[in-house]
Amino acid sequence: MTDEQVVSATAQSAARTDTFPRLLRVVSLGVGPLVAALVLGGLVLLLMGFNPLSYYAYVVQRAIFSPSGLEATLTRMGPLLLIAASLIVAFRAGIWNLGGDGQYLLAAVFVAAIVPLMLGILPVWTNLLLGLFIGAAVGAIWGLLPAILKAWQGLNEIITTLMMSFLGVSLANVLVKLAFLDPATTTPQTRTLPVEARLPRLFDTSVSSGLIIGLVAVIAVHLIMTRTSFGMRLRLVGANPRAAIHAGLSVPTLTIAVFAISAALAGLSGAVDILGTHGNVRADWNPAYSLTVVPLVFLARLNGFGSIAYVFLFSALTIGGESAARRIGVPSFFSLVIVAILLITLGLAEYLDKRHQERARR
Amino acid sequence: MALFTQSFIITLFLGAIAAGIPLLLAGLGEQLSEKTGVLNIGLEGMMLFGAYTGFLVAWSSDSLALGFVAGAAGGMVVAALMALLCVRLGLNQIVIGIALTLAAEGLTALLHFVQFSRTYPRLDGVPTLPLWPLSEIPFVGPILFNNNVVFYFAIVLVAVFAWVYRQTNLGIALQAAGDKPAALDAAGVDVTNTRTMAVLVTGALAGLGGAYMSIVVAGVFVPFMTHGNGFIAIVLAMLARGRPLWVLGGALLFGGSLSLTTALQVAGVDIPTDVIQMLPFAMVMLVLLVAGRKAALPVALGESFVRGSR
Numbered sequence: 001m002t003d004e005q006v007v008s009a010t011a012q013s014a015a016r017t018d019t020f021p022r023l024l025r026v027v028s029l030g031v032g033p034l035v036a037a038l039v040l041g042g043l044v045l046l047l048m049g050f051n052p053l054s055y056y057a058y059v060v061q062r063a064i065f066s067p068s069g070l071e072a073t074l075t076r077m078g079p080l081l082l083i084a085a086s087l088i089v090a091f092r093a094g095i096w097n098l099g100g101d102g103q104y105l106l107a108a109v110f111v112a113a114i115v116p117l118m119l120g121i122l123p124v125w126t127n128l129l130l131g132l133f134i135g136a137a138v139g140a141i142w143g144l145l146p147a148i149l150k151a152w153q154g155l156n157e158i159i160t161t162l163m164m165s166f167l168g169v170s171l172a173n174v175l176v177k178l179a180f181l182d183p184a185t186t187t188p189q190t191r192t193l194p195v196e197a198r199l200p201r202l203f204d205t206s207v208s209s210g211l212i213i214g215l216v217a218v219i220a221v222h223l224i225m226t227r228t229s230f231g232m233r234l235r236l237v238g239a240n241p242r243a244a245i246h247a248g249l250s251v252p253t254l255t256i257a258v259f260a261i262s263a264a265l266a267g268l269s270g271a272v273d274i275l276g277t278h279g280n281v282r283a284d285w286n287p288a289y290s291l292t293v294v295p296l297v298f299l300a301r302l303n304g305f306g307s308i309a310y311v312f313l314f315s316a317l318t319i320g321g322e323s324a325a326r327r328i329g330v331p332s333f334f335s336l337v338i339v340a341i342l343l344i345t346l347g348l349a350e351y352l353d354k355r356h357q358e359r360a361r362r
Numbered sequence: 363m364a365l366f367t368q369s370f371i372i373t374l375f376l377g378a379i380a381a382g383i384p385l386l387l388a389g390l391g392e393q394l395s396e397k398t399g400v401l402n403i404g405l406e407g408m409m410l411f412g413a414y415t416g417f418l419v420a421w422s423s424d425s426l427a428l429g430f431v432a433g434a435a436g437g438m439v440v441a442a443l444m445a446l447l448c449v450r451l452g453l454n455q456i457v458i459g460i461a462l463t464l465a466a467e468g469l470t471a472l473l474h475f476v477q478f479s480r481t482y483p484r485l486d487g488v489p490t491l492p493l494w495p496l497s498e499i500p501f502v503g504p505i506l507f508n509n510n511v512v513f514y515f516a517i518v519l520v521a522v523f524a525w526v527y528r529q530t531n532l533g534i535a536l537q538a539a540g541d542k543p544a545a546l547d548a549a550g551v552d553v554t555n556t557r558t559m560a561v562l563v564t565g566a567l568a569g570l571g572g573a574y575m576s577i578v579v580a581g582v583f584v585p586f587m588t589h590g591n592g593f594i595a596i597v598l599a600m601l602a603r604g605r606p607l608w609v610l611g612g613a614l615l616f617g618g619s620l621s622l623t624t625a626l627q628v629a630g631v632d633i634p635t636d637v638i639q640m641l642p643f644a645m646v647m648l649v650l651l652v653a654g655r656k657a658a659l660p661v662a663l664g665e666s667f668v669r670g671s672r
Contacts, residue, residue, distance in 0.1 A: 044469075048476050096456060145647065155654040158403065158456065159597055163643050163650075166590040170640040177634060294460055331475045333585070336468030343461030344443075347453040 029353055030306070033299065033345035034313070040345070041338045050330055058328060059320030069319060071206045075277055076315045077308075078210030079104075082269035083293045084307040085214075085221040090262040092225045092302050094238025095150070097259065099161030100266040100290025102168020103142045105281075107135040107267030109172040109190065111274045112281040113180035116191040124197050131275045132213075132268060139267015140260045142168050147259030151252035157259075169286055176283045188283035199276040208276035215308065217265060222304025234258055266290065292336065295343040314339075368501065370625060375505045377621025378614050379513065380579050384409065384571035384588075386516050386613035388595035389602070390523055391567030393609055396599055397527075398560040399540035399667070403459025404444050405568050406592025407466030412437035412569025414470040417576035417583035418477075420485055429577050430512060430570060437569015438562055440466060445561040449554055452666030463592070471585035485581045512574050519567075523606040536560065537604075543667040553667045568592065590643065597646050601653060612649075619645045 042052030062069045083100055090097035115131040122130065146160035182191045199209045225231035237244045237254050244251055269289070274281065296314055300306030318335050325332040388409055395402040402408075415436030420429025440462055448455045488510045496507035527533040538546035539556045547553050575591070576583045594616055602608035619641045626633060 044472070048472065098460070145651075149650065149654055153654050155650060156600070159593065159600065160647070160650060162590070162593045163597070163646050166593070167640055167643040167647065170636050170643070173636040174634065174640070177636065291460060291464060294457070298457065331472055333468045333471040333475070336464055337472060340461045340465030340468055343457055343464070344447065347447060347458055347461075348451075351451050351453055 025353065029349055030299065033342060033349045036345040036349075037338055037342040040341045041334070044337055045330065045334070048330070050328065055324060055328060055330060058324055059317060061320075062323045063316035063320030068206070069323070073312070073316045073319045074207045074211050076319060077311055078208060078212075078214040078276060079269040079273040080289060080293060080311045080315055081211075081214030081218045081308065082265050082272060083289050084297050084311055085218040085304070086262045086265035086269065087290075087293060087297045088218070088221050088225065088302050088304060088307065089234075089265065090258055091297065092231075092238055093234040093254070093258040094241070095255065095258050095262070096158045097143065097146075097161050097262045097266075098158055098291065098294075099143065099146060099165040099168070099263070100269075100293075101286065101288050102165035102172075103139040103263045103266035104270040104273075104290060105172040105286055106142050106168045106175075106270070107138040108270035108274045108278075109175050109180065109281050110138045111135045111271045112190040112193070112279075113175070115275065116193045116197075116280075119193070119197055127197065128199060128275055132271050135267045135269075135271020135274075136264040137267070139270065140264040142267070143259045143263025147256045147263075150259070151255040165290070172281070172286075173283055176281055180281075182280070190280045192280040193275065195279070198279060199272070208272075210272035210276035213268070213272055217268070218304045218307055221265075225304075292339045295339055295346060299342065299346055372501070372505060374618070374621055374625040377625055378618035379505070379509070380617070381620040382613040382617025383513055383516050384575045384579070384591055385595050385598060385616055386520070386610055387571035387574065388568040388592055389598035389609040389613055390516075390519060390606060391564035391571075392596050392599035393602060393604065393606065394523070394536065394560045394567075395564040397536050397540050397604060398557045399543065400444075400449060400557055400561055401455050401459070402444065402561065402564055403456050403596070404440060404462035404466075405459075405564070405596055406588055406590065407459075407463035408437040408440045408444075408565045408568035409572035409575070409592045409595075410463075410470055410586070410588045411440045411466040411572065413572030413576040413587055414466075414473065414583055415439075416569070416573025417485070420573075420577050421483060426485075426488055426577060430573050433573020433577070434566040434570040437565040437567070437572060439565070441561050441565020441568075444565070445558045448666065449557045449561060455666075467586055470583075474583060474585055482582050482584060485577060487581065488578045510578060512570065512578065517610075520606045520610050527604065527606070539667075547667075557667070568595070571595075589639070594642060594646055597650065601649065615649075616642050616645055 038056065042056070045052040045055055063073050064070055083104070086097065086100060086103075111131045111134050114134055115127055118127050118130060142164060143161070146155075146157050146164055149155040149160050150157040176190055177188050180190045182189055184191075199213075201207060202209055202211065225235065233244070233249055234254060234257075236247065237249065237251055237258075241251055244254075273287075292314070293311070296310040297307050299310050314335075317338065318332070321330070321332050321335045324330050388405055392402055392405055412433040416429045416433025419432035420426050423429070444458060444462055447453045447458045490508050490510055491514070493507040493514075497503045499507065527536070535546060535551050535556055538549070538551075539553050539560070543553045546556070571591075572588060575587060580587065595613075598609050598612040598616070601612060620638070622641070
């Protein structure tokens with residue numbers, strides 16, 4: 001072997017070992033925390049006296065390998081993906097919109113109150129579009145106050161969005177019980193949108209086309225944030241607001257724009273859930289999706305495509321978990337525990353990775 | 363008008379205190395954390411876990427004192443996780459804070475379900491400790507000097523914190539850990555230890571506040587029962603700008619907004635419970651709108667401290 005060949009051979013093998021660990025790193029960072037969370041969650045189940053293996057097997061069987069379960073899983077992905085899109089916009093721009101629950105629920109209530117009433121007046125399609133618009137608008141309006149306080153007064157949006165969220169959830173209940181009651185039933189709930197007037201189903205399945213809306217939204221958000229100058233500006237605001245000011249960007253305007261988009265997407269999620277799945281809002285109903293989707297988008301490193309995969313897994317976990325609550329007796333709060341553990345294992349994985357990188361650099 | 367009888371006003375004030383004490387305890391804790399530079403979003407989780415452990419121990423041991431201790435210990439367990447992950451390992455304080463709150467919500471609901479299924483056993487009322495002869499003062503006596511032990515403790519704590527912050531070296535060290543950690547480090551005080559201690563104390567206080575809710579106010583543990591009180595306490599700490607007395611004032615103000623509706627119901631004015639639940643949050647937003655600009659936070663808040671890094 002000549003020297004030259006040796007050099008090129010080592011360079012090649014170096015390149016190979018370099019790409020291989022990098023792939024390994026991405027996979028282990030994405031999957032490792034998930035596996036760890038499932039194992040720790042299994043320990044919790046074990047301590048409660050349930051068999052974790054049969055629980056997980058049941059969840060997977062119910063939510064993915066049974067046709068009706070898979071359809072329910074895919075249907076639920078629609079609103080969850082819209083929440084993910086809402087969070088990705090905000091987090092990439094460095095804004096903590098943690099008020100998704102209020103934005104979602106208020107939008108859902110207004111959609112459920114107005115759309116069934118307009119059914120006789122408007123054609124079905126126009127009515128659905130109107131519903132989607134109402135949802136987005138109500139969500140955006142509920143995000144307005146934290147946006148203004150953040151943009152003009154520099155007030156921490158974590159607190160204000162959380163407060164508005166609690167306020168919104170209670171207000172939604174008040175509206176359902178006092179203002180938007182369906183006079184035809186005794187249970188406190190809004191009027192119900194008939195099945196034939198809801199979002200159309202996909203092909204011959206019972207999967208709601210809300211899934212398509214969710215997929216389009218999350219991919220669009222991903223492309224806007226990574227491929228357009230508008231997204232570039234938002235990311236700059238998030239990464240370094242001071243530099244953004246020096247670059248001549250109007251940070252307050254961009255902050256309000258981010259809030260408007262993020263909250264509108266959360267509101268749209270509520271609209272899609274009502275128009276596609278539930279048809280009405282019952283009093284005290286609050287799925288509280290928003291905070292549970294936070295770890296998923298972090299796990300995907302705020303990547304839209306990665307979020308789709310994690311949202312699918314989470315959707316399956318909740319659908320299977322609800323079924324397991326009825327059948328095996330593990331309360332559905334368990335998925336909350338899994339999500340929390342996931343956030344912690346995710347943080348630990350990032351920490352170990354950072355330390356590993358630093359050591360490798362030395 | 364029959365509305366403003368003495369009994370109505372006493373109900374109102376007692377209610378304000380009952381609803382305000384958990385906020386006061388948690389708010390004082392959060393203020394301590396924030397002073398040292400740790401934004402403790404997990405406060406809600408610490409309160410809820412303390413509410414659970416406090417209730418559980420008080421119920422099974424028949425000892426209220428043990429219940430309060432267990433509540434503080436429960437909050438401290440969650441805080442220890444927070445200290446380990448955020449202060450020691452430097453993970454994102456907001457993400458971990460959300461995680462701990464979710465974990466406390468899910469775990470306490472699960473544990474409560476496993477143990478009690480769908481029943482909600484009740485505790486007996488908490489005895490009061492009249493401070494004679496002050497308790498005999500008309501009107502003020504029954505409100506302020508015939509209350510339970512935790513109430514007196516919380517009030518004394520306000521004074522203790524005010525004294526520590528203003529008069530002692532410890533107070534200066536706490537302040538420096540939040541404003542200029544590098545300077546504290548150079549002065550030979552371990553920043554990480556200072557912050558760890560602050561977070562642990564916060565957890566104990568939040569847990570005690572939670573236990574107060576479950577043992578004293580409600581007499582029962584219900585999943586998700588803290589219902590945003592931890593977050594309101596964070597707002598209190600932000601608005602109080604490092605002054606314990608302001609936390610007390612704010613806690614009574616928000617507690618009062620909760621108890622006004624209860625007192626009105628007692629007086630025969632019917633208000634749906636959802637409206638009652640909205641009131642404190644609406645109040646917080648109103649206060650933030652008016653005084654939000656003044657809500658000051660330490661410079662290094664939310665940033666982890668790594669020795670030698672800039």
